[in-house]
Structures are given as C-alpha cells and as structure tokens.
Amino acid sequence: MVSHEYFQELISMYALGAVGDAERKQVQAHLSECAACRKSLRQEQAAVNTLPFSVAPVEPSQETKLKLFARVDADLAQNHAAHVPQRAMKQTARRAWFAQPVFAFAVLALVALLAIGGWMVLQNLESPEQQAIASIMNDPLVQKISLAGTPDAPDAWGEMYMVPGQSRAVLKVGGLASLPSDKGYEFWFFRGGEPQPSDVFTVNADGTNTVLVNARDKVENFKGWGVTIEPRQGVEKPTGTIVIVGGL
Numbered sequence: 001m002v003s004h005e006y007f008q009e010l011i012s013m014y015a016l017g018a019v020g021d022a023e024r025k026q027v028q029a030h031l032s033e034c035a036a037c038r039k040s041l042r043q044e045q046a047a048v049n050t051l052p053f054s055v056a057p058v059e060p061s062q063e064t065k066l067k068l069f070a071r072v073d074a075d076l077a078q079n080h081a082a083h084v085p086q087r088a089m090k091q092t093a094r095r096a097w098f099a100q101p102v103f104a105f106a107v108l109a110l111v112a113l114l115a116i117g118g119w120m121v122l123q124n125l126e127s128p129e130q131q132a133i134a135s136i137m138n139d140p141l142v143q144k145i146s147l148a149g150t151p152d153a154p155d156a157w158g159e160m161y162m163v164p165g166q167s168r169a170v171l172k173v174g175g176l177a178s179l180p181s182d183k184g185y186e187f188w189f190f191r192g193g194e195p196q197p198s199d200v201f202t203v204n205a206d207g208t209n210t211v212l213v214n215a216r217d218k219v220e221n222f223k224g225w226g227v228t229i230e231p232r233q234g235v236e237k238p239t240g241t242i243v244i245v246g247g248l
C-alpha cells in the first residue's frame with residue numbers, strides 16, 4: 001500500500017507531466033480521495049503554468065528542482081541495478097512501477113526545466129534595452145503620460161512611462177511615417193519651456209516602436225515632452241516638424 005507521503009512527493013512530477021502511465025493512474029486514484037494532495041496539485045500547477053509565459057525570469061522552485069534531481073538520481077541507480085541481469089529484465093513481465101519510462105520522463109522534465117532556465121538567461125543577455133524597458137514598465141511606481149499627434153501628424157500618438165528618481169523613460173509611439181534613412185525622430189524633454197535633446201529613434205514598418213529615452217536629469221523634473229523630425233544623428237535644438245507633444 002502506497003502512502004500519502006509518497007504521493008506528496010510525486011505531485012510536482014505529476015504536475016509537470018513527468019510520470020509514467022501506471023504512476024499517473026495511481027496518483028489520480030489517490031487524488032480522488034485526498035484533499036491535501038488535490039491542494040498541492042493546484043499549487044504545483046499554478047507554478048508550472050507561470051513558467052513559459054513570464055516576462056520576468058521565474059525559476060522553478062529549488063525544492064522542485066531538488067526533487068527532480070533526486071528522482072533522476074534514484075532512477076539512474078534503479079535502472080543501473082535492473083540492467084545487470086539483462087536476461088532477467090527481458091523475462092520480467094511485471095516490471096516495478098519505477099522502471100524505465102519513469103526515468104525517461106524525469107530526464108525529459110529536467111531537460112525542459114534546464115532549457116527554460118537557459119532560455120531565460122539568453123533572453124536576459126540578448127537585449128539589455130528590452131530588460132530596462134521591462135523593468136520600468138513593471139515598476140510599481142511607474143507613471144503613464146499620454147502624448148498626442150500634432151496637426152502635422154494627426155494619426156501619431158505616444159505614451160511615456162516614467163519612474164520618479166530615474167533619468168530615463170520608456171516611450172511608445174505609433175502612427176508615425178517611415179522616414180528617409182538620413183532622418184530620425186528625436187525626443188525632447190522640456191523644462192521651463194526649454195527643450196533638452198534626448199534619443200533619436202526610427203519606427204517599424206507599422207509606424208510603431210517602443211524605445212528607451214534618456215534625460216539629462218531625473219524624469220520628474222520635466223513637465224513637457226515632444227518628438228520632432230531631425231537629421232539622423234540628432235541636433236541640440238529642434239529644427240524640424242513637430243509630430244508628437246504632451247505636457248502636464
């Protein structure tokens with residue numbers, strides 16, 4: 001007779017789909033009569049479900065990883081022992097519940113977890129700008145400011161996301177035309193009516209983009225913002241068409 005403690009240990013593997021047929025049936029039978037294990041399963045499933053969709057890196061719990069490692073370790077040992085009398089193996093019609101398929105599933109689950117971990121590392125290394133953008137957008141103190149297109153660019157819109165105390169912000173724009181390669185959209189921070197130059201950006205084929213814009217002071221010290229069309233390398237004072245503006 002298999003104990004409740006045994007199933008408690010198996011639940012995280014079950015949630016990952018890392019158990020064999022026989023085990024799955026055992027777990028399902030036990031779940032139907034054990035509320036504590038049903039609760040554990042809901043928690044494990046919630047954790048598993050967050051894995052592929054998270055923007056921020058989510059590590060599988062240390063406990064889950066240790067359980068998986070221990071499982072693979074134990075199964076390797078069992079598997080190795082089972083291989084010694086190879087003829088006996090073949091003759092064994094009724095294999096123990098912990099035989100090969102379980103080992104294979106556990107290895108697959110472990111590989112999947114490591115792959116997810118590696119993918120997150122890659123994501124993080126790949127684009128520091130994306131990471132900085134996500135960090136501002138996810139900050140609990142983030143403030144959103146709507147910017148509008150001017151009569152020269154009536155379809156244009158902008159949204160600025162800023163966190164007080166920082167000297168850069170996230171700018172989302174849309175409805176902007178593609179520019180010749182020697183031109184760019186330059187962002188401006190206004191203080192006391194004086195525009196201070198920020199970054200020059202381009203837009204995607206659909207007229208949108210999300211970029212980091214750097215200010216020469218903390219973002220909360222500016223009360224107005226704008227976008228103009230300028231030479232690609234940027235200018236110190238606005239000279240071109242104003243396409244987006246906003247102010248407090």
Ligand SMILES: [Zn+2]
Pocket residue numbers: 004005007008030034035036037
């Ligand atoms: Zn139970």
